[in-house]
Amino acid sequence: MLLGSNRTPFLAIQMIDFFFRPVCLIVLCAVAYAGATFAMESASIASTGVIWLIIGVALSLAVLAEIALLRQHSLGLTYIAILGAETLIVLTVAFLIGEGLGPRELAGAGLVLAGTAIIWS
Numbered sequence: 001m002l003l004g005s006n007r008t009p010f011l012a013i014q015m016i017d018f019f020f021r022p023v024c025l026i027v028l029c030a031v032a033y034a035g036a037t038f039a040m041e042s043a044s045i046a047s048t049g050v051i052w053l054i055i056g057v058a059l060s061l062a063v064l065a066e067i068a069l070l071r072q073h074s075l076g077l078t079y080i081a082i083l084g085a086e087t088l089i090v091l092t093v094a095f096l097i098g099e100g101l102g103p104r105e106l107a108g109a110g111l112v113l114a115g116t117a118i119i120w121s
Contacts (some may be wrong), residue, residue: 025069026078030085032062037090077119084116 018024036058043051069078087109094101 020068022069022072022081025065025072026081026085028065029062029069029082030089032058032065033082033086034089034093036062037086038093080116080119084113084120087112087116 019028036055039051039054039058043055066078066082069082091101091105091109
């Protein structure tokens with residue numbers, strides 16, 4: 001597709017519309033918060049300027065996406081949906097890197113996910 005074609009503005013508008021859908025914003029918030037969480041864990045071991053930059057960018061991105069999401073939905077629904085998605089991401093990454101997840105952590109995650117499902121339905 002050529003940049004100068006007449007369809008370019010239409011495609012750009014469709015992309016912007018896609019990224020401002022609630023599900024995309026929820027995933028963006030969750031990924032950004034999870035990324036900031038893992039960067040903070042790294043900063044607790046070895047603090048560098050790059051890690052602090054990653055934390056700042058991730059939290060800023062999460063805040064901007066959350067503001068856009070709050071314009072479309074209530075605070076309760078938004079917060080719970082982001083928390084549920086972030087829980088899934090953090091648990092998946094923790095499992096993949098070999099962190100031990102005991103019954104207590106799994107039960108807590110299950111409660112968060114069950115609460116998310118109840119609120120979302």
